[in-house]
Amino acid sequence: MLEELMTERRRALITGITGQDGGHLAEQLHEKGYEVFGLIRGQNNPRRVEVETDMPYVTLIEGDLTDPTSLVRAVETSDPHELYNLAAISHVGYSFKNPTLTADVTAKGVLNVLEAVRVTGRAQTTRIYQASTSEMFGGLDYNRPGAGYNENSLFHPRSPYGVAKLYGHWIAKNYRESYDMFVSCGILFNHEGERRGVEFVTRKITHAVARIKLGLQPHIELGDLWPKRDWGYAGDFVDGMWRMLQHDVPDDFVLATGETHSIEEFLTLAFAEIGIDDWKPYVVQNPAYMRPAEVDILLGDPTKAENELGWRREVDFPGLVSLMVAHDLAVQSRQLSLPSA
Known part of the structure; x- marks a missing residue:
C-alpha cells in the first residue's frame, strides 16, 4: 500500500503547526518532498506571521480541535496521506489551572480528529500519528521498571494533562482496532530544543x-x-514520528534517550x-x-523503536x-x- 501511495507527491496535515514539534516536523517533511498543510487557530493567531515567515512552504488551514466541522474541512482540503496530531494543551502546570479546557482539547480533540478522518471516507487511506506522552506513566516508583518505561508499562497519570493524553492514547488505539485505521501512538519522553516555548x-x-x-x-x-527527566532533542524525536507512519503496521512506540x-x-x-x-x-x-x-522521575526505554524503526537519537x-x-x-x-x- 505504501509503495502505491509513494507514486504521487505525499501530502501531510499537521495539527499544532505553531508548536515546537510542528515546526521541526514541517521542516523535515518539506525536505523529504512532502506538500505540507498546517492547522492553525484563527482570530488573528499571533504565531501566524512567524509560521508564514519561517515556513513559507506550509499551507495553513484555519481550524480548531474543539470544532469537528473545521477538522472535517481541513481533512477534505488537504486530503492527507499522513496526519500528525500534535495539537494539545501541552503544559503540565497550566493543565492544573485549566483542567476543563485541557480535557476538551487534549482528550476530546483527539476523538474529533479521528472522526474527521473516518467520516470523510479516509479511514483506510490516511495514516495517523497520535502524540502520546511519558506523562501518562506518572513516574511512581512502584510503577517504574528499572530499565525505564516501555510500551507495556502501566499508566498512572498525575496531572490533568497526563489524564487527558491517556484518553487520547486509548481512543486512538480503539479506532485502530475498531475501524482498521492506521493509527500509531508515539509515547514521547521530554524533548526540547530552540523552538521550545519559554514557559517550559x-x-x-x-x-x-x-x-x-x-x-x-x-x-x-x-x-x-x-x-x-529523560531529555532529548525535538529534532531527533520528530524523525521518529515520521518513521512510525512508514512502518508496515500501526503500533505504539516509546521514544526516549534511556537516561x-x-x-x-x-x-x-x-x-x-x-x-x-x-x-x-x-x-x-x-x-x-x-x-x-509532581512526577519525581521519568525514564524511557526506546528499545522497540530502535529495533523496529531504526530510530536513534543524535543529540x-x-x-x-x-x-x-x-x-x-x-x-x-x-x-x-x-x-x-
Whole structure:
C-alpha cells in the first residue's frame, strides 16, 4: 500500500503547526518532498506571521480541535496521506489551572480528529500519528521498571494533562482496532530544543541564562529542582514520528534517550555555557511554580523503536543544553543590537 501511495507527491496535515514539534516536523517533511498543510487557530493567531515567515512552504488551514466541522474541512482540503496530531494543551502546570479546557482539547480533540478522518471516507487511506506522552506513566516508583518505561508499562497519570493524553492514547488505539485505521501512538519522553516555548522549564532556563550573561536580568525563578527527566532533542524525536507512519503496521512506540537528568544538572550545564560555575546565587525557588502533584522521575526505554524503526537519537544531553543556550544568546544579542523605536 505504501509503495502505491509513494507514486504521487505525499501530502501531510499537521495539527499544532505553531508548536515546537510542528515546526521541526514541517521542516523535515518539506525536505523529504512532502506538500505540507498546517492547522492553525484563527482570530488573528499571533504565531501566524512567524509560521508564514519561517515556513513559507506550509499551507495553513484555519481550524480548531474543539470544532469537528473545521477538522472535517481541513481533512477534505488537504486530503492527507499522513496526519500528525500534535495539537494539545501541552503544559503540565497550566493543565492544573485549566483542567476543563485541557480535557476538551487534549482528550476530546483527539476523538474529533479521528472522526474527521473516518467520516470523510479516509479511514483506510490516511495514516495517523497520535502524540502520546511519558506523562501518562506518572513516574511512581512502584510503577517504574528499572530499565525505564516501555510500551507495556502501566499508566498512572498525575496531572490533568497526563489524564487527558491517556484518553487520547486509548481512543486512538480503539479506532485502530475498531475501524482498521492506521493509527500509531508515539509515547514521547521530554524533548526540547530552540523552538521550545519559554514557559517550559528548559527553555525558561536557557532564555534566562542568556539574559543574565548579557546583563538583562539578575536571576531566574523556578519551582522544584530535584525532578529528573529523560531529555532529548525535538529534532531527533520528530524523525521518529515520521518513521512510525512508514512502518508496515500501526503500533505504539516509546521514544526516549534511556537516561535521566535533574533540573539541577540542566542548570549546571546551562550556566557553565556562560562561564558561571556556581548558579545558586542566580536561582530563586518560588512556591508558585511548584505543582500539586509532581512526577519525581521519568525514564524511557526506546528499545522497540530502535529495533523496529531504526530510530536513534543524535543529540546528547550536554549537546542539547549547549544548542539551546547558544540559540538564546544569539537571539538576545540580536535584539540588543536592534535600534530602539
